[in-house]
Every structure is written in structure tokens, then in C-alpha cells.
Amino acid sequence: MNTVVAKGPAITRDEKLEILVDKYQLSLLRVCFTFLHDRNLAEDAVQETFIKVYQNLDAFQGNSSEKTWIFRIAMNACRDMLRGRWFRFVDRRVDLSLLPEQTEQMENGDQEIMEAVMALPVKLREVILLCSFEGLTTYEAAEALGISQQAVSGRLKRAKERLKKELKEIGCDLS
């Protein structure tokens, strides 16, 4: 099984954490940024995620995949931040200028797709990020979000329809 957490005692907890941080940090940061619209908050959410991962490394049973487990923790960290009462007092409009300058060549429509994903309602954004962006199956996303597989499928469909509609209005194609 291609997991770090499930490996035996050959490596220490600290070493396990380092491997996991190397493996998932960037993905988590991108997911959390898209979710929260804020780079600093995203970094906090990623750190919070790994603190919980580190504290629960020994308790992880392997009932779900390592990736599902970690993204479940990250999604909850993001949700907690969204629910924070102060969150509503801050301007959370989509603003890509908050991002550092791209190191990869952008293509036509990239920015519009990013903005459209960030503008999705939270529950639709979650499933797009986990399924379309991170490649989790609907079953894994259901585990990560604590909802039924059917709900994930429904929300995914709704999210994609909405994305296509929004993008079509500005002359951008998703396919």
C-alpha cells in the first residue's frame, strides 16, 4: 500500500510527518487557498492540518486512505475557519492578485476557471476541489466530507453545471 502512515515502526513519527508534509503540503495549500480565498488563512489551515495529522499518526487505523484522511482533516480545518464569526467581517471576494506571480505559463481561460471555482458556493467548491482537482473518487470525497456518496455525486454534477454556465457566459469553455 502506498501510504506512509501505515508503514511500521521503521521510521519515527517525526520522519513520517516530514514525508507527509513533502508529499501533501503543496496540494493542501492550493486546495485551502481556493477554499478560503486567503493565502495566510490557507497556510494556517495547512499547518493546523499537519498538527492534527502529527498528533493522530499513531491513532490512524488505515480505514480510509492516507490521502482521504489528510484531506478530511484539511476540509474540516477550512470549514472551521469559514464558520468563524469574524470571517464574515472580512472581504472575501475572489481576488487573484493575492496570489504570488505564476511560475508556470498561463493558458487562455485559466484565470477565469480559477475565479469561477473560487466563486462556487462552499459545498460545491469542496467537491470540485476534492474530486476534480485532487482526483479523489466520489467514495473517498464522501468519506472526507462526511456526507453520502450520493450527495457528493449530486453536488459534483451541480458544481460542474454551474461552472460551465458561468464560464459560457464569459465565452470560456471547460472542455
Add this chain to the structure above:
Amino acid sequence: MTENREDERIRAALNRTMSGLKANPYLSRRVIAASEGEVKVKKKLSIAMVMIIVLLLSSVTALALQLSGWKIADYIRNVSEGKVADDFESGFQQDLTLDVEGIRFHVRDAYAAGSKIILVTEASCLENDTTMLLPDRFICDPDVTPARQYIKELAGIDDTITFSEYAKQKGLSILHVLVDAKQKGTYPIVSGDEWIENDTTLVSITSANILEPEDGRVEVEWEVSVIDDSRSAEFGEETTKTLDFYLPVEEVREMIIDVYQTVAAGDIQASLDRVVLMPTRLDTQVELYYHTESMLAAEQLLEYRFVAVDPSSLAFADSGSSSDGPEILGTDDQLVYLHDAWTLGSPTETDALYLQLLPVYTWAKEGTERDQGLPDVPIIKIDISEKD
């Protein structure tokens, strides 16, 4: 294929747009330092204290929002209601409610037994009864879904009328709502069933597995949402509230029945090994364990499902909630083991359970809900009369 292309396009666009975000090389060290330095203090607040804090926060928030030109309703939208009920006695005629966007959600019954939480929620309009409440559009599309799937009285009278047509005839508008319940802080398999009473009341049964009861009780997170398709603001489309409360967990007697009966699913041979029944006040939880001889056969078996039927009419037994379908549990050198679980809608009071192994793909493909077994499929009789 189109979906894969769309996913790939989204993935590439997001990756390129965020390519400037860099990993923090010191994150591991920061995490370890933060973990080692952290002292966890768990505080339990009394209900009175929670209410005082809620009131204080509400007034401070209201003032702040007035100053910033917001409406308090905007603030409450999507924000957790917080914990207002500590111990919630299970049983019928409960009085927990949440009001969202003019819809009242009411817990008709809440029950935790064995390894499951079962919550019956009733949703109806607060002020008028001219709105028909339906589940999420992607579960129940008003233009496609036959109304009889949720309005039992229509079965056999009009099996084809859609919700849109039905609502038009009755002069009703349509709004979609969602109900969810689970053990707080866990990630269970949630399933359920829904129906409509008196045209305008939606009743939802939500069932979720419990991972670990604490001191004989479980903390339940009840979440309700109203979906307004006409809105497009970020927080506008789905308005959600949650309420947390505790339920005592009742122990349930398990009836373990060893069956070991061979059964055919098309060309595949399987053995139904064990059936476990857990009768509660509301339903009977049923678990099935079976095996076959190869992974290929097991994967084909995932397209089949054991269904409880009436042996004379072949009508499906009154179903309760359903899991997401059978799963492969594991394999040894020779056999592959599978598991499925669902509930019967009422406690089992008969001496036998009659099962058919039916292809699920057939009815999913046809897009219709089958409500009857097949005459050419053998019936397995499970004697449950004298089992412990």
C-alpha cells in the same frame, strides 16, 4: 470521457494559476514545535453558560452588523447555531426545531441504537402551505422525478406525473431542502429515506453509523439547508444551520444467523454466509456477509444486491434506509468476502426473512425504481424465529 477532460482542464488551470504558491520548507519543524508546546485544555461549558455567551455574542454581533450596514439575517445565514441542547431524550414527539429561510425543520424523532443514529426530520413552511419541499434537485429533479416516488398516495393512481406537473396542478411552488445528521466530529456513511405528507411536508429519515459512544451517549450534529436556486451569491444558494445535541445510545440485541447457502447471480456462484439482524424501535438493521471464489466474480457481484421480498407477491419489503451498496471486505488465498447493509423500515416481527439476489444495474440503467423481485430468481428463506 468528457468528465475526465473537464477535470483535467480544471486541474491544469488551478495548478498553473497557483504555481507561485510555494511549500514552506520549515513546516515540519513548526508543526512538531507547535504540537510539543501545546497544552490541551478541554473545557466543558454548562448550558446556562453557553446561553449567556450566545446572548452576549448575538448582541455584540447585532451591534457590529448594524454598524457595518449588514442585516442580522445575513450573518446568521450559514453560521452554526451552536450547541443549545445538551441532553436530548430520545423518543417520539420531540421538540427540537431550526428555522431557515421561512422553513421550519422539526425533529420528529431521534434515536440512537447499537451502532446507528436515526433521526426523523419534518420540514414545512412556517407561514404558508403553498410550497412543496423536495430533496436536493440532483436527487429529486422536479421535471423528471415521478411524484409517486415521494408521495405514496399517488402510487397506482398516477405513476408518471412529475413534481413540476403535480405542483402546477395544485398551485404549489417548489423549494429544495437538505437534511443531514451524524455523530459530531466523525465521517460516517449517511443514508436515508424521504417522503412527502399532505403535499407540503417533507419527512426525512437520516441514518448514520456511530463510531464511538461516550458514556453511553452520542453527540449528534443535525444540519439542515434550504437551497434557493434563484440566488447566485457565494453564500446565497444553500443556507445552512446546524444544531448539536446528545442522545443516549441504546444497546441492541444482535441476531446472528449462519446461513451458508449457495446462491447464483447470473453465471456467478456465491455463498450467503451470515445474516445479522439488529431490531430497533424504528427499524431492523440488516447486515449480510457473503463470499465468492475470485476477485472477478466479486466485482461482478457488486452489480447484485440481496433484497428482502414478500415470498408470495415478490413485492419488496418495506425498506428503510440503504447503504451505498455492497463492498468487498477482503480476500484470503481462495475466497473473496463481501458485505452489504441496509435496514427494513419497521421492526421485524415475522419468523422468516425472504431474500432475492437481484441485479441492481438493470433498474439503475432503466432509470426507474423497481419495487418487485424477479419471478425466475430463487428465494432464500432465512429462519429468524428462534435465533439469539
